Amino acid sequence: MNNEVKVDFGMTERLRFREPELAKKIAKKIIKIAxxxxxxxxxxxxxxxxxxxxxxxxxxxxxxxxxxxxxxxxPVCIVPAAEIDEAVQIAKKGVVITCFGDVLRVPGSQKSLLEAKAEGADVRIVYGVSDAVRLALAEPKKEFVFFAVGFETTAPTTAVEVLKKPPQNFSFLSSHRLIPPAMELLLGxxxxxxxxxxxxxxxxxxxxxxxxxxxxxxxxxxxxxxxxxxxxxxxxxxxxxxxxxxxxxxxxxEYSRMVKWEGNTKALKVMDKAFKVIGSNWRGIGRLPDSALKLREELKAFDANEKFGIHVKQGKDILLGCECHLVIIGKIKPDECPMFMKACTPQKPVGACMVSSEGTCRVWATTSTRSK
Amino acid sequence: MCLAIPARVISIEGDKAQVDFGQGVLKGVNITLVETKVGGYVLVHAGYAIQTVDEKEALETIDLWNEILSTGIE
Structure with missing residues (x-):
């Protein structure tokens, strides 16, 4: 069997996981069984x-x-406008907002963080939360906030940093969300x-x-x-x-080389220590019970909402004509939205799904092989 | 956002490790969330190793795929 797949875990390994011949064989089996x-x-x-x-x-x-x-x-697409508004308002107080690059252009009710930055706010892109902490340590006279967006994959990294007791001039705006409640919603x-x-x-x-x-x-x-x-x-x-x-x-x-039945117990422990699970809004979906993570009471000193007294109750999530709310739950495909690649493009996104490199509209907009 | 990439651990110092993503891409990552050793493989997300790669399972997965290749179409 000369086309046998071998393992070496590095870059070449990943190429093996893309073997066209194997893909064709599986595709044939799919056709057979479907x-x-x-x-x-x-x-x-x-x-x-x-x-x-x-x-x-x-x-x-x-x-x-x-x-x-x-x-x-x-996770970027479902951050509600109210939470972007909170970040913008905190930035307006002269606080440095650090965030993942994807978050920068997500529309708020009035403006995105990028627009706030254009108006003079100090908004900086980081690769991860530990880079944000390093920035805060280097400039102790400034206040820093990490805009913590992401699902369960990212939440433990926030948890580790907050439990390490970051510097006094550092706090978190937690927008972490949990996936299983969203899956359950889809079934309804x-x-x-x-x-x-x-x-x-x-x-x-x-x-x-x-x-x-x-x-x-x-x-x-x-x-x-x-x-x-x-x-x-x-x-x-x-x-x-x-x-x-x-x-x-x-x-x-299928992913047993990475996923264990019990998950990463160390990560789950730090998450539980740092966060409590609360009900929260998702852009395009609405309120989902037990679907978001908020810093626990004893870590209040690091909660940016508390520290700066900013709580935005409601924002404008979906603009008129934008159909992100239907794309997000899979009810329509991006090219069924009348704005797709007309009024809404990667250069000038209207809805959140066109912003992040993982938003469904953005993925479709930047790939020509999207359709059947 | 949930993108995570496997990398090989080159050296460890406290809760930090230098990892190799292949083709000369080296980066310092935090390894608080995993137990690993030099030469082991970790899955890296946003500057953190979030899991160790289970080499035995990876081999078994590939065995399974090879089985599919060899059995042909059902």
């Missing part, structure tokens, strides 16, 4: 999955009755009719498999945790189709 006329709709909830699917043109390998839709998998959207979940690999690295147990058990929903190389995603789809055919919904792990 029902012939019934429409099957699988949903993923991860911007990186959408990127892999779109970038490698994986939809073109699937039979036309097998659809893979994108759910609310971009009557006309969406999902036939299976491709669960997000890197969120699962942290939370493990257990939080997904209810999907096959309570909702009889096939659920497969999958990685992010094209072969991972195709295998995930194949495993979902197999469950569908056997009519035996269960929870399976």
């Amino acid at each position: 029902p012939k006329d019934e429409l099957i709709k699988f949903c993923h909830v991860c911007g990186t999955h959408e990127w892999t699917i779109t970038h490698y043109g994986l939809r073109s390998l699937l039979p036309s009755n097998i659809e893979v839709i994108a759910g609310p998998g971009c 959207v009557g006309d969406l009719q999902i036939d299976g979940f491709l669960a997000p690999g890197h969120v699962s690295v942290i939370i493990g498999m257990k939080p997904y147990e209810l999907f096959p058990r309570v909702y009889r929903m096939p659920t497969v945790v999958a990685g992010f190389e094209p072969i991972d995603v195709l295998m995930g789809i194949y495993m979902l189709l197999k469950q569908n055919k056997e009519k035996k919904p269960r929870l399976e792990n």
Whole structure:
């Protein structure tokens, strides 16, 4: 077998996980196992999955009755305008806002952080929270806030830094959100009719498999945790189709090289120590119970909302004509929005889904292989 | 945002490690959240190692894929 896949874990390893021959074989198996006329709709909830699917043109390998839709998998897209407004208001007080690059252009009710920066606010992009802390240590006379956006993959990094007791001039604006409540919401959207979940690999690295147990058990929903190389995603789809055919919904792990049943227990412990789970708003979705992370009472000194007394209750999430709220829950595809690549482009985004490199609209806008 | 990339640990000092992403890309990352050793592989997200790569599982995954290759179409 001269085309055998070998392992070495480095850069070349990742190329192996993109073997075209293997992809073709799996695609053939998918075609073989897929029902012939019934429409099957699988949903993923991860911007990186959408990127892999779109970038490698994986939809073109699937039979036309097998659809893979994108759910609310971009943590930047679902930050409500009210929280952007809070960051802008804090920045206006002369505080340095540090954030991930994607967050900069997300629209607030009036303006984005980028627009605030153009007006003179000090907004700086960082690679991660520890870089933000380093900036604060270097300039002790200035106040620094880290705008902590991200799902369970990112939340432990915030937790570690806050538990290390960062410098006095440093605080956090926590916008962390949790994925399983959003998946549960999708099952309640009557006309969406999902036939299976491709669960997000890197969120699962942290939370493990257990939080997904209810999907096959309570909702009889096939659920497969999958990685992010094209072969991972195709295998995930194949495993979902197999469950569908056997009519035996269960929870399976395609990404076992990274995802353990119990997740990363160390990370879960620090998250629990730093945060309490609260109900919160998601852009385009509304209020979801038990879906966000807020710093615990004893860490109040590092909570930017408390420190600067800024609490914005409501913001303007969706502009007139923008259909991000339907794209976010997978009800429409980006090119079904009348603004897509007309009034709303990567250069001048109207909605949040066009901003982040993992927003569904942005992924579609920057890839030509998006359609079947 | 949840992008995470595997890298090999080159050296460790306290809770920091120097890792190699391949092709000469080296970076310092925080390893508080994992237990790793020099030569091991970690998954890096936003400057933090968030998991160690399970080499045995990776080999088994690849075995599974090879099995698919060799069995052909069902």
